[in-house]
C-alpha cells in the first residue's frame with residue numbers, strides 16, 4: 022500500500038483524515054451540489070436573488086412536477102431508454118461474438134482486425150459525421166431512434182470488442198481445448214462455455230455502454246430533429262434555451278437526466294471501475 | 305453434407321460470428337471515416353450532387369482565419385487537459401486509504417465521469433454565471449466582480465476546457481487508483497526497509513510502477529482533448545464570435561449550419577490525420593506493453 | 599489393426615519445427631507413455647492426435663480410419679488436461695456429462711454414463727458439487743470421469759498428475775493403472791516424469807526435440823538404451839558418463855582409454871563407422887558401481903573422495919568427487935559421480951574410497967551418441 026495506511030488504532034488521525042477527504046469531496050462536487058440545491062428552490066426565491074442561501078421553502082415536488090408536466094422531458098427520457106437499452110443489448114451480443122473469435126480463433130489478419138476495432142474506437146465522432154448522417158438519410162432512418170441505435174451499436178462495438186477479447190483471452194485456454202475435444206461445436210462452446218464465464222465482463226460492459234450511450238449528445242443532434250425521437254441530452258439543451266430564467270426547472274431537469282447513469286454507477290460501481298480500468302493495469 | 309459441415313464448422317462458424325460486428329463497425333465507422341476524405345475533395349450541400357473540386361477545400365482552409373482559431377483552441381484544450389493526469393494522481397494518492405467510509409467518498413469523486421457532457425455544461429454554466437455563479441460568489445467574497453468568462457474572447461476557451469477537465473480528472477483518478485492498488489507490495493516494503501519514504505518513495509519506487517497506467521492516462525486524455533465538442537456546443541456554441549471553436553466544432557458548423565459538407569469534410573480530414581498520429585502512438589505503446597508483459 | 603497410428607507426421611509452429619517426421623503405431627488396449635524433457639513436443643504430439651493442432655504433413659489413423667482432417671470430437675478420443683480444464687460454472691455431474699450433452703444424447707443415457715463413471719472413480723458423493731468445492735485429487739478424478747463418460751476408443755492424458763502432491767501422485771498412478779486394466783482402452787499418457795513412465799507404461803516412447811528417440815518396454819529401454827540420450831534420461835539417479843577415446847578398433851573388440859581409469863577392453867561392439875582415435879563415452883549406472891577393496895584386480899577402479907551420502911533406508915547413494923575422471927552430463931552438473939549401493943553403508947563424508955565396475959555392466963556410446971555395446975539381458979519380471 023502506498024501511501025502508508027493510517028494505523029487502525031490512530032483513531033483521531035483517522036477521523037481527521039476522513040473529515041478532510043469529505044471536505045475535498047464537497048468542494049469537488051460543489052458545482053453539482055449547487056445545481057441540486059437550485060432544483061429544490063422555488064422560483065420566487067430565485068427572483069428575489071437567493072441563489073446560495075438555504076432555501077426558505079422546499080419546492081422539490083413542484084419543480085420536478087413542472088419538469089414532467091410542462092416540459093417534454095418525460096418523452097425525452099422514454100426516447101433515451103428506447104435508444105439506450107437496445108443499443109446495450111446489441112453491443113453485448115456483437116462484442117461477445119467478435120471478442121470470442123478474436124481471442125480464440127487465431128487466423129492471419131486477426132490482429133489487424135483487432136487493431137482496427139481498437140483504433141476506430143478512438144476516432145472523434147465528427148470525422149464520420151457527414152457520411153453517417155448521409156447514410157441514415159438514404160436508409161430513411163434519419164430522425165428515428167433506429168439511426169441512433171445502429172450508430173451506437175456500431176461505434177461501441179469497437180471498445181466492447183477490445184474489452185471482451187481481452188477478457189476471454191485471459192480465461193484458461195485448456196477450457197476451450199477441452200470443449201473442442203469433447204465435440205462441442207463453436208456455437209455450443211459459445212453457449213455453454215463462453216457465455217456463462219463472461220457474465221461479470223458483460224455486467225461491466227453493460228454499465229459502461231449504458232453510460233456512454235445515455236450521455237451521448239453529438240449524435241443526438243446530428244441524427245435526430247423532432248421531439249418525438251430526441252433523447253434527454255439533446256432535450257435538456259433545448260430546455261435550457263426555452264426556460265432561460267427558470268433555473269430551478271432547468272436544474273431539476275439536469276438532475277433528472279443525470280440520475281440514471283449515476284444510479285447505475287452506484288449500483289454497479291465495482292463493475293464500472295473494473296471495466297474502465299481494464300487493460301490500464303498490469304495483471 | 306453433414307460431414308462437410310462438421311469438418312468445416314470449426315472455422316465457418318467463427319467467421320459467421322465475426323461478420324456482423326465487423327461489417328457494422330467497418331461500414332458505419334471505418335468506411336465512413338475514409339469516405340469523409342473523399343467528400344472533402346468535393347463541393348457538396350449535403351443533398352444535391354457532389355462536384356469534384358480537388359484540393360480547393362484545403363486551399364481555402366489554409367487561408368481561413370477561423371481554421372487557425374480552431375487549431376489554436378485545440379492546442380489550448382490539449383494543454384489544459386494535460387493537468388488531468390497529475391491532478392488525478394494527486395487525488396488518487398490522497399484517497400488511497402482503506403478506512404471504513406472511504407469507499408463511498410471515493411466513488412463520489414467519480415461522479416463527474418458518469419455525468420453527460422451536457423450536464424457538465426449546464427452545471428458549469430452555473431459556475432461561470434457572472435450574476436450569481438459560484439465564481440461570482442468567490443469573487444464577491446473578496447469584494448470583486450467575476451469576469452463574464454463565457455463572453456470573453458480571451459478566456460472563453462480556457463473556461464470551457466476547464467469545465468471539460470472536471471470529468472477527465474475523475475477518469476485519470478480512477479486509472480491511478482487501480483494502478484496504486486496493483487503496486488507490488490514487496491517492492492514498497494523493500495523501499496521502506498531501505499529507508500525511502502514520502503517523496504523519494506513516490507519518485508523512485510511508486511511512479512516507476514505506475515508508468516503503464518500513466519501512459520494510458522495521458523493517452524486517453526490527449527484523445528479526449530482532441531474529441532472535445534459537446535461542452536463547446538452546450539456552453540457557448542463556439543462563441544463569442546467564433547472565438548472558442550475547435551476543429552470538431554467548426555466542422556459541425558460548416559456542415560450543419562452552412563451546408564458546406566465538402567468544406568466540413570476537409571476540416572474533419574485534418575482532424576483525422578492528427579488523430580491517427582496519436583492513435584498510432586497509443587496502439588504502439590499498448591502493443592509494446594503487452595509484449596513486455598508476456 | 600492398430601489403435602492409433604502416426605505416419606510421417608510433421609508439425610511446424612511459425613518457424614519452429616516441433617515434430618520431426620514422427621512414425622508411431624499403438625496397439626489396441628496398450629498403455630503408452632510418452633516421456634521427454636520439457637519442451638520436446640509431447641503436448642504437441644498429443645494435441646495432433648486429438649486434433650487440437652493441425653499437422654503440416656503426414657497422416658493420423660485411429661482404428662483404421664484416417665482422421666487427419668477430422669475434428670477432435672469426431673475422432674473417438676477423450677483428453678485429460680494438466681490443469682483439468684473443468685468448467686467452473688458446472689457441477690461435477692454436468693462436467694462429466696458435457697460431451698454427451700453436446701452430442702444431444704438422451705438424458706437417461708447421459709445420467710447412466712455419469713453414474714457409471716462416478717462409481718468407477720468413487721465420485722458418487724460429489725456429483726452435485728462445483729469444481730471449486732473439490733480437492734485436487736477429486737478434481738483430477740472428475741477430469742478423468744469426463745473422459746470416461748464418452749467411452750472413447752483412445753484416452754489421451756497430458757501430464758495429468760503434475761499438479762498433485764507426491765503422495766497423491768503415487769496413489770493416482772496406481773488408480774490409473776487399475777482403470778486401464780478395468781476399461782481395457784488404449785491410453786496415451788504424456789509426462790516428463792520418468793518414474794511415471796517406468797511404472798505405468800506397457801511401452802515407453804522417448805521424445806527429444808520433436809523426434810522419437812526410442813520405443814520399447816520400460817525394462818527394455820532401461821537395459822538397452824539406443825543412445826546416450828535415452829541412457830541418461832531413464833534411471834534415477836542418472837547414469838554416469840565418462841569421456842574416453844577409442845584406442846584400437848577391430849572385429850574382436852575395442853580398446854578404450856579414459857583419463858583416471860585403466861585401459862578397458864570391450865567385446866561384441868558394433869564397430870561400423872568407428873575408428874581408432876574417435877571420442878567415445880563410457881556409461882555406467884550408479885547401481886553398477888561398487889566399493890571395492892584393494893587388490894581386486896579385474897575391475898577398472900578409481901579412488902575418490904565422498905562428498906555426500908544419502909541414506910534411502912535400504913539403499914545408500916554416494917556422491918563422490920569425479921575429478922579423477924573426465925565426466926560429462928553428470929547429475930545436475932556438479933562434477934559428481936554417483937554410486938547406488940543396495941545396502942546401508944557406513945561410509946562417511948570426506949572418506950576416500952575405491953569404486954569399480956564390471957566391464958560387462960558398462961555401456962559404450964559412439965561419437966554420434968549411438969549405443970555400441972551389445973544387448974544386455976532384460977531383467978525378467
Ligand SMILES: Nc1ncnc2c1ncn2[C@@H]1O[C@H](COP(=O)(O)OP(=O)(O)O)[C@@H](O)[C@H]1O
Nearest residue numbers: 611612614616635636637638639640641642643
Ligand atoms: N502455439 C505455439 N506456437 C509456437 N510454438 C509453440 C506453440 N506450442 C508449443 N510451441 C513450442 O513447441 C515446443 C514443444 O512444445 P510442447 O509440445 O508444449 O512441449 P512439452 O513437451 O513440454 O509438452 C516448445 O518449444 C514450444 O515452445
Ligand SMILES: [Mg+2]
Nearest residue numbers: 640641642757
Ligand atoms: Mg506439455
